[in-house]
Amino acid sequence: MSTTSEQAAPLTRGALGVAKQHQPRRSGVRTRLRGGLFGLAGLVLLALIWELYKTFGPVDGVVIGTLTVLPRTSDLAMPHLWVMFERVLEPVTGAASALPLWAAVLAGSLFTLGIAAVGWLVGVTVGLALALLMQRFRLAESAILPWIILSQTVPLIAIAPLVRRWGAQIQFGEFSWESWMSVALIASYLAFFPVSVGALRGLASPDTNHVDLMHCYSVGWWKTLWRLRLPASVGYLLPALRLAAVSAVVGSVVAEVSIGLRGGIGRLIVEYAGAAGNDPGKPWAPIFGSILVGLVAAGFVGLIGLFLRRFRREEVSA
């Protein structure tokens, strides 16, 4: 039964899909390096645009009719980048015990990252389980898929207080539900969706003749899954996992604000927002923190992709 995998193997050696399949590995590294450089250049360009617009843009912003389409260039609306970075090095408040702002934001970022990771794991597990169920039973697909799609139309602000309320009533033995679990649950609620849909598409992606071949060998569903469907789904799964990671981060930040959990980036964003008028660099710090969390989360999925690279034939956007 090794035919399929051995056929697939030479195709998957390249790091970046079909086009690169026969190139030696080093060019993959070089490609990645070049990608990183381009990413950095994009960042520099963004910073440049910010400062250029701030210097040369109209003081009152670009207004079309009564609608402001580009912001004012004042120091309040658009602080200089160096104001933001200088502020990060200063303490959060004037209190003697106050941490430097970067340390407080980093601690908040780690807290949010941890919650998002739990939410992501739960979401991915549930998403995969649902996808398998729907792949196995056509009836399950017709029954569950509409609800999965419907679930994402429920606004987060409606479910957040409910989740916290229900969670508060859960207690058995030593275990009691804590607020961060509510946030993780909300993050998983957002994260499971792309995984279930992406995995379902991935599991259904093998060619009919491959599936028929399995039938000819009278291979059971589990073995077909392991040998054919799962490897074939990787290309669909990885973008879904990345989407799930980003959704989990966004979900965590929003849910933290929504239910008022202390310790994470969401709370810091709201708490520091009040300083926008008199300490304009401060509210930007947690925003950078949330970007950092998103990058780390996406990077983690990239790492998974590295592990699974032999199965990545081509990535399909989710």
Next chain:
Amino acid sequence: MKQRIKWFGTLGSLAAVGALVLSGCSSDGNAPTSSDASGALTPMTLQLQWFAQAQFAGYYAAVDQGYYEDEGLDVTIDEGGADIVPQDVLAAGDADYAISWVPKVLGSIEQGANITNVAQIFERSATTQISLKDKNIRTASDLVGKNVGSWGYGNEWELFAGMQKSGVELGDINLIQQAFDMTGFLAGDIDAAQAMTYNEYAQVLETVNPDTGELFQPDELNVIDWNEEGTAMLQDSIWANADKLQSDADYADNTVKFIKASIKGWIYAANNPAEAAGIVTAAGSTLGESHQLWMTNEVSKLIFPSSNGVGMIDESAWSNTVDIAMNTKNETGATIITTEPPVTAYTNEYVTKALDELKAEGVDVLGTDWKPTEVTLNEGGN
């Protein structure tokens, strides 16, 4: 076979990474808000309407100073959040007491929440509309033709009532949705901005006035105070579950104890603003030091000096609030409530007992001689 081993290896490393991430999350930021409970203490939960900040200094001080413990209560303070409605949490039975504004709760009561105002902690309203002196906006009638900011979501009623009282229609002003910072006001988009005396007003005073190069001074601002305009509504009060007050004698007793200890906490905060501000900061607030102190001092002004003892619900102030709630229309023509609230909506029964006990202990519950401190705000509230 080789293939299979690779798969397992991949899964194994994924699980290991996942476990690492999980272990990093095991410590959560929710420090217990109460000291270790001995078996005799009754656990109680108080639901706030926002994050920890000096607006709730009295409750945090009562926990810190052991006033609740003295009464046999082990009080946990639950912070609010953007989508946490304290009266809903209370009505659902997930908290024993809640802090909320009367007009916001009146709407919930009309929709079926059976809860009772058992102590009106803030006697005065802290809501104002502030404007720069040169805009010349001194009373509600001066708002005509101006850009007027409001946060909405139930924070707008005193403004609307004040305008209605002065004969200013909603169409006469340009109502602007105000964000939770004062940049709109500072940028000049909003002429008269909504501001709580203990928070946003201070945010402006912590900002450098570009014209003078120094911090904004109170004499550079005009303030419309709804207490003076006669359309103030009752704000922070302690709400209890009305059903449980009837059916559960222990809960009714504990309500007296809870109010008593809370009032002691507020007296402590008023007399020791610096310590109280420190307690709130230690409880997790990240507000700047001078801003926190300002807030402590300003909320104390809403309580002291007290007309009838801290927490007593003044009948005329209550009916004024109800009156505004029934007769003030918002931009969609709706009012907060359409009928008189039930008699269970407030009671002085428990606060009277609490005040009697405090008086018997020789506690000054009026604070007639209390004087606010002078707080110097620093730039950025630091």
